[in-house]
Amino acid sequence: xxxxxxxxxxxxxxxxAFLVWFGRAxxxxxxxxxxxxxxxxxxTAVIGVNLLLGYTGLLSLGHxxxxxxxxxxxxxxxxxxxxxxxxxxxxxxxxxGLLLGALLALTCCHLRGFYLTVVTLAFGLIASTTALLFxxxxxxxxxxxxxxxxxxxxxxxxxxxxxxPFVGLYWVGVGLLLLTLYASWxxxxxxxxxxxxxxxxxxxxxxxxxxxxxxxxxxxFALSAGIVAVAGVxxxxxxxxxxxxxxxSIVGQSFRYVIFAFFGGLGTLAGPIVGxxxxxxxxxxxxxxxxxxxxxxRYETLFFGALIIVVAIVAPRGVVGSVxxxxxxxxxxxxxxxxxxxxxxxxxRPSTAGAGGDAETLxxxxxxxxxxxxxxALDALxxxxxxxxxxxxxxxxxxxxxxxxxxxxxxxxxxxxxxxLLGREVGRRxxxxxxxxxxxxxxxxxxxxxxxxxLENVMVGAxxxxxxxxxxxxxxxxWLRREERRVRDxxxxxxxxxxxxxxxxxxxxxxxxxxxxxxxxARALASDxxxxxxDEPAAGMHPTDIRQLVxxxxxxxxxxxxxxxxxxxxxxxxxLADHVTVLDFGRCISEGQCDEVCRDPRVIAxxxxxxxxxxxxxxxxxxxxxxxxxxxxHEPLLSVRNLSVQYGAARALEGIDVDVYDGELxxxxxxxxxxxxxxxxxxxxxxxxxxxVRGEVTFLGERIERRAAHRIARMGMAHVPEGRxxxxxxxxxxxxLLGAYRRRDDGVGRDLARVYERFPVLGDRRHAPAxxxxxxxxxxxxxxxxxAASPRFxxxDEPSLGLAPKLVDEVFRVLSxxxxxxxxxxxxEQMAEQALQVADRAYVLETGRIRVTGPAxxxxxxxxxMSAYLGATPATTAS
Numbered sequence: 001x002x003x004x005x006x007x008x009x010x011x012x013x014x015x016x017a018f019l020v021w022f023g024r025a026x027x028x029x030x031x032x033x034x035x036x037x038x039x040x041x042x043x044t045a046v047i048g049v050n051l052l053l054g055y056t057g058l059l060s061l062g063h064x065x066x067x068x069x070x071x072x073x074x075x076x077x078x079x080x081x082x083x084x085x086x087x088x089x090x091x092x093x094x095x096x097g098l099l100l101g102a103l104l105a106l107t108c109c110h111l112r113g114f115y116l117t118v119v120t121l122a123f124g125l126i127a128s129t130t131a132l133l134f135x136x137x138x139x140x141x142x143x144x145x146x147x148x149x150x151x152x153x154x155x156x157x158x159x160x161x162x163x164x165p166f167v168g169l170y171w172v173g174v175g176l177l178l179l180t181l182y183a184s185w186x187x188x189x190x191x192x193x194x195x196x197x198x199x200x201x202x203x204x205x206x207x208x209x210x211x212x213x214x215x216x217x218x219x220x221f222a223l224s225a226g227i228v229a230v231a232g233v234x235x236x237x238x239x240x241x242x243x244x245x246x247x248x249s250i251v252g253q254s255f256r257y258v259i260f261a262f263f264g265g266l267g268t269l270a271g272p273i274v275g276x277x278x279x280x281x282x283x284x285x286x287x288x289x290x291x292x293x294x295x296x297x298r299y300e301t302l303f304f305g306a307l308i309i310v311v312a313i314v315a316p317r318g319v320v321g322s323v324x325x326x327x328x329x330x331x332x333x334x335x336x337x338x339x340x341x342x343x344x345x346x347x348x349r350p351s352t353a354g355a356g357g358d359a360e361t362l363x364x365x366x367x368x369x370x371x372x373x374x375x376x377a378l379d380a381l382x383x384x385x386x387x388x389x390x391x392x393x394x395x396x397x398x399x400x401x402x403x404x405x406x407x408x409x410x411x412x413x414x415x416x417x418x419x420x421l422l423g424r425e426v427g428r429r430x431x432x433x434x435x436x437x438x439x440x441x442x443x444x445x446x447x448x449x450x451x452x453x454x455l456e457n458v459m460v461g462a463x464x465x466x467x468x469x470x471x472x473x474x475x476x477x478x479w480l481r482r483e484e485r486r487v488r489d490x491x492x493x494x495x496x497x498x499x500x501x502x503x504x505x506x507x508x509x510x511x512x513x514x515x516x517x518x519x520x521x522a523r524a525l526a527s528d529x530x531x532x533x534x535d536e537p538a539a540g541m542h543p544t545d546i547r548q549l550v551x552x553x554x555x556x557x558x559x560x561x562x563x564x565x566x567x568x569x570x571x572x573x574x575x576l577a578d579h580v581t582v583l584d585f586g587r588c589i590s591e592g593q594c595d596e597v598c599r600d601p602r603v604i605a606x607x608x609x610x611x612x613x614x615x616x617x618x619x620x621x622x623x624x625x626x627x628x629x630x631x632x633x634h635e636p637l638l639s640v641r642n643l644s645v646q647y648g649a650a651r652a653l654e655g656i657d658v659d660v661y662d663g664e665l666x667x668x669x670x671x672x673x674x675x676x677x678x679x680x681x682x683x684x685x686x687x688x689x690x691x692x693v694r695g696e697v698t699f700l701g702e703r704i705e706r707r708a709a710h711r712i713a714r715m716g717m718a719h720v721p722e723g724r725x726x727x728x729x730x731x732x733x734x735x736x737l738l739g740a741y742r743r744r745d746d747g748v749g750r751d752l753a754r755v756y757e758r759f760p761v762l763g764d765r766r767h768a769p770a771x772x773x774x775x776x777x778x779x780x781x782x783x784x785x786x787x788a789a790s791p792r793f794x795x796x797d798e799p800s801l802g803l804a805p806k807l808v809d810e811v812f813r814v815l816s817x818x819x820x821x822x823x824x825x826x827x828x829e830q831m832a833e834q835a836l837q838v839a840d841r842a843y844v845l846e847t848g849r850i851r852v853t854g855p856a857x858x859x860x861x862x863x864x865x866m867s868a869y870l871g872a873t874p875a876t877t878a879s
Contacts, residue, residue, distance in 0.1 A: 011270055012181075019174050027158070027167050034166055034238065035284045040173025041234040042260065043276035044180050048227030049257045054266035055188060056220040057200030059117045062104070062124030063228050064253035066097045068244055069127065070229025071236035072144070073097075077137065079148045086150050086237075090176070093233045094226040101225025105218040124254060125247035132244060143243030150237050166238075173234050177273075180227055183474045185269055190473035190484070191459075191466045196220055197267070198449050198460050205447035208409060210435035210464035210527055219470060228257075252301075259308050265318030267451070274319050336455065336505040338496075339489045345497035347528055349388065349560025359386035362562045363408070363531055368417030368427070370403050370586075377403040378414065379586040385531070385579075390553065390563045392577035392594070394570070394603075396830050400586040401566045402444055405535045408564070409441045410434040421531060436464040438530035442520045442537055444566075450509025454500055457508050457519055458491040461526030494522040498552060513647075514545035518552065531562050538569045541847070550575050568671045570598070635701070637662045637793055637824055638683065643695035643705070645678055645687065652678045652689065654848045660793070665815065665825045667835040667856060670845035676828040677722055679845070680795045683826075684719040685709035699793070714742050716792030720799065722828075724782040728771025732762055732781060735770050739785035747790065755784040758814055783814065787823075794818065796827040800834065812838050836860040 026032035045067055052058050074093030078084040084092065108119035131138040138144070152168025153159075161167060187193045195216050198206040203213050236242045245253070256279075264275030283293040296303055315322040363385035370378040377400045385391040393401050406412035408419055410431035419427035426434050440461075449457055468483055478484055495504050498518040503511060508519055517537055524532055534553070538546045546569065553576055557563060567573050573580060573594060580597045582590040590600045597603055640658040644651065653675045660666045668676050681687035683697055686709045697705040704712050713719075718739070727735050736755060740748045756763030759780040765773065770781055779799060786794055796815070800808040808831065816838045818825055829835035836842055836856045844852035844859065852859060 015181075015270075015273065016178070019177075023167065023170050023174065027161060028163060030163050030166065032284065033163055033170055035280060036170050037166065037173050037234065037238050039277050039280040040170065040177050041231040041238070042257075042280055043273050044173075044177050044234070045228045045231035046257050046260045046264075046272035046276045047177075047180050047184055048224045048231070049254075050261040050266060050268075050272045051184060051187075051196075051227065052220055052224035053258060054261060054268070054271070055193065055196040055200060056217060058109070058217060058221065059258070060120040060221070060224075061117055061251050061254045061258075062120040062122075062127065063225065063257060064245075064250045065124045065127035066100060066225040066228040067232040067235070067253070068131075068242065068250075069100060070094075070097050070232030071242040072131075072138065072244075073229070074233035075146045075149075075236035076144050076242060081137075086148055089233050090230055093229040097229025098222045098226035100229075102218055102222035104225070105221035109214055109217040109221060121251055124250035128244055128247040128250050138244055141244070143241055146236055146240045146242065149240060169234070169238055172237075176230065176234060180230075181269065181273070186477055187474050188269065189478050190481075191463055191468055191487075192216070192219070192470055192473045194452070194456055194460045195463060197452055197456075200267075201449040201451060202447050204411065205443070205449065206460075207431040208411060208435065208441050208443075208447070209461050209523065210432045211460075212430070212432045223470070256304065259304055261318075262308060263311055263318055265320030265322070265324075268318070268320045268324075271318050271320040278319075335502065336492075338501070339485075339492050341489055343489050343493050345490070345493035346525065346556070346559040346561065349530075359388060361385070362387035362422060363564070364418070364420040364423075365404075365408065366418045366420075368404075368407055368414040368419065370400075370407055370412070370414050377586050378407065380417070381583075381586060381588060383581060383588070385562060385564055387530075387562050388557070388560050389578040390557050390565055390576045392565045392567060392573045392580045393583060394567065394573060394580060394597075395583035395589075399583040401583055402535055403586070404583070405441060405533050405564070405566055408434075408531075409439055409533055411441075432464070435527050435529075438528075439533065440524035440527045440529035440531070441533035442517075442524055442535055444535045444539060446513070446516050446520055448508045448516050448520055448523070450507065452508055453505055454508050454511065454519055455488070455491055455495060455504045458494050458522050458526050459487050461523035462487050462491065462528075464527050491526060494525055497525075497555075498522040499548070514541050514548075517541065517545075517549070521552065521556075525556070525561075529561060531564060532556065533564045533566075535566045536568060537565075538567060538572050543847070546572060574598075636660055636698075637664075637700065638826070639696070639698040640683070641696040641698075643679075643682065643693070643697060645675075645682055645689050645694075646692035647678070647689055651848055653682070655695070656845070656848075656850050658843060658850070660824060660826050662824055663819060663822060664840045665819045665827065665838060667832075667839035667842040668826060668828045668845060669830075669832045669835060669842060674845040675848040676845055677797055678848075680719060680797050680826070680828055681721075684717055684795055685712045686719060686721070710742075713789065717795065718786040718789045718791035718793070719795040720782050720786040720797060722797040724778045726770045726773075726778050726781050726785070728769065730770055731767050732770055732773070733766040735781055735785050736762075736788045739788035740790070743790060745790075748788070751788055751790055755787055758787075758817070759784055779811065783811070787818075791823065793824045793826070796825060796829075798828055798830060800829060800831050808834065833860065 022036055026036060049060070049063055052060060070093035073096040074089030078089045078092040079086050104120065104123050108116050111119060132140055150169070150172065152165050152172060154168050154171065157164050157167050195206065195211045198209065198211060199213050199216060206213050260275035260279055261272050262275070263278065264273065265271030284291050287295065311318065317325060361384055363383070365381065365383035367380045367382065368378055369376070369380055381400070381404065383404070393404060395401050403412065407414040410429060410433070414427060417427065418425060421438060424437065426437055426439065429437065449460070452460070466483055466487055468481060492501070492504065495501050498521060500515055500519060500522070503515065508516065511519060521534070521537065538549055541549065550572055553563060553565070565573070565576060577594050580592065580594050581588055582597055582600070582603050589602045590597050636659040638658070638660040640656060643653055643656045645653040656679070668679060670676055678687060678689065682690070682693060682705070685704065685707055690706065693705050695705065696703060699712065699717060700715055702715070704715070727738065730738070733752070736752055737748070740751070756766070761777055762780055762784055765777070770778065773781060783796070783799060799811045799815070812834050815825060815827060827835055827839070836859060839856040841854065842856045842859045843850050852862060
């Protein structure tokens with residue numbers, strides 16, 4: 001038997017052997033055989049909870065209500081009220097749990113996180129109160145006895161054994177547990193199980209892969225409730241009584257099941273069994289003449305609370321997950337064998353050239369508009385994409401490129417307009433339906449499922465091309481599903497197509513960054529799309545990886561798949577694009593062949609800003625300082641040495657050196673994904689990647705690279721982040737006062753007055769909620785909030801992002817004025833020309849490294865800067 005199959009079979013064999021041994025060894029001991037039955041129903045119920053929480057990521061604190069209702073329905077109502085055979089109580093309970101779970105899920109599965117959990121908690125309280133109010137079916141708080149129990153005096157059990165009915169119930173419990181485990185094993189290895197895991201890690205990517213996430217969450221909830229309800233029947237048959245507990249107990253018992261699953265290992269098949277057995281059979285062990293459970297007594301709740309804290313800290317993956325993690329470090333990872341039957345990775349499309357040589361239109365976008373509050377991200381935009389081509393969409397940050405991709409793919413549908421694919425309207429369809437119709441996409445921020453293998457990631461991408469239903473996925477084993485073999489074979493072909501066959505069995509999160517990008521493309525191709533949307537696929541890639549990406553896209557186009565490419569790397573656009581559309585402020589400002597577009601003055605202005613010369617202020621330091629040399633006795637305000645920052649598998653910053661001197665305005669420029677924002681966030685302590693920082697960051701002579709952000713702010717550094725991040729519910733003045741939170745001097749009122757003087761519109765609207773301001777006014781408020789801190793050093797991240805040209809000029813005028821007032825400024829800006837006109841010095845970042853540095857005037861005339869943005873130096877830039 002292959003090692004892989006042996007690894008999967010051995011735990012199941014060990015479990016069956018243990019259950020058989022326990023049933024035979026403890027058959028004459030009433031305490032242990034009863035405890036064994038309890039272990040069976042708890043393990044079954046925890047499997048149901050784990051299906052919801054461990055595989056789908058949804059936390060319910062009302063699941064014990066399904067357990068109790070299952071006991072009533074299967075052990076009492078089905079027999080006494082409906083006249084059914086007691087053995088039919090199990091399927092009846094399952095159906096009742098399934099129905100109740102679906103009804104609850106339909107009311108709350110559109111919610112997320114805390115809000116969904118609160119609804120399930122409220123359900124538990126309602127379920128308890130309902131039972132206490134209706135005397136007939138529930139008999140109030142007294143409950144109802146089981147008057148017609150199961151006949152479990154099976155012939156293979158010793159007739160002289162006084163525990164014979166309980167032994168029989170134990171074997172019923174064993175059968176129930178193994179059946180539930182078998183169905184779960186089938187499910188998690190099916191298209192449904194992969195969909196559940198995809199939803200848990202990234203619901204956004206799951207929707208883009210064609211999974212109707214709402215319906216799948218409802219199905220997981222219902223199935224989980226049905227399993228828990230069946231476990232309630234076994235408990236009722238053992239105790240011969242069903243009593244509805246109060247709402248607090250429902251929440252408490254539900255939480256216990258969550259703890260059992262968490263302790264054993266969420267998202268694993270063995271975890272619920274380990275957790276349930278540990279807290280039932282394990283707690284039955286005698287210590288000093290008393291069971292562990294008895295010794296805990298009233299401290300039981302305290303114990304469970306402390307235990308979950310300890311497990312979360314020491315072994316967050318639970319017992320089974322931690323053992324797997326340890327084994328992965330010790331055992332050499334297995335390489336998956338290629339399938340016997342090779343299939344073509346892509347379906348080749350026929351030639352699309354029509355009469356007269358004109359290509360057929362694949363995508364037609366007409367008048368689409370998308371607003372976010374007062375910001376118009378897309379303004380009545382028209383776009384036509386010919387079939388079988390690579391159509392590039394370029395533009396500066398905030399121009400609407402990603403919004404366009406989201407509108408076409410359905411992730412964020414347009415407010416108005418039409419989107420047609422091959423003449424069919426798709427603009428009113430949800431994202432998963434658009435995927436089924438032939439639209440696939442990747443994301444600017446890579447959205448893979450890290451816990452799933454490379455091959456499984458691609459198999460999820462084929463979700464819309466598979467049809468196995470939930471019942472078939474539960475009951476039919478994996479090796480009997482032809483569809484699974486077909487999907488697996490094609491997924492393997494796509495993994496080979498993108499060059500990842502050597503890593504097919506590895507966890508996707510372990511791949512290097514460039515391989516993760518290729519994996520995302522392979523997953524998108526698995527849906528067999530007509531249109532592939534690539535949202536900045538080269539962002540953060542090394543030049544060698546970019547060349548491989550270009551070749552991959554060429555092979556995709558050669559198969560006849562149409563590609564809509566959003567990209568900032570103009571060398572990629574130049575090599576690939578058949579047609580280019582340039583966006584700015586949500587509108588098309590230029591369209592045509594790549595060389596024509598790159599020479600268009602409007603494109604140059606959109607990327608590099610207004611090229612009209614403005615008076616350059618005199619440098620604030622000596623020429624030696626402007627050339628980055630340190631003069632005697634002049635230390636930098638901020639000094640960065642050999643700074644590196646890791647972002648997952650990618651290096652966001654690599655060995656950068658930066659100096660900013662007192663009174664300077666320094667520009668940090670570069671293409672999107674170069675590491676500009678990461679640099680500022682690292683300097684100010686706001687980066688979530690702070691643990692990966694290597695190198696030195698010194699401010700005012702003190703090392704700060706590992707210092708908390710609020711402590712750095714107290715030293716006199718203020719950070720105005722990208723995207724404004726104002727407090728929308730607070731007034732304009734309250735936002736400004738929050739900027740001055742750390743101050744204890746009497747000058748706050750004076751500085752607020754100066755902010756109002758610089759930005760008169762803020763003074764006019766000082767009492768208005770900040771969320772009602774326009775985008776430009778919010779940007780003024782964000783800058784004003786930074787200035788209200790009276791900083792020694794101000795970091796500005798993309799202050800012109802999303803602003804109209806007139807407001808951009810106003811922002812840069814303010815920046816120029818700030819340095820005259822003695823504020824040192826480090827600005828990150830996409831509009832390089834604007835930034836270089838007001839800056840003393842500049843640094844040019846490219847893929848996490850500083851490529852050019854020097855006086856701003858010299859960098860403004862450096863052709864390498866133009867190359868960093870447009871890939872070549874257009875002839876018009878000489879003018």
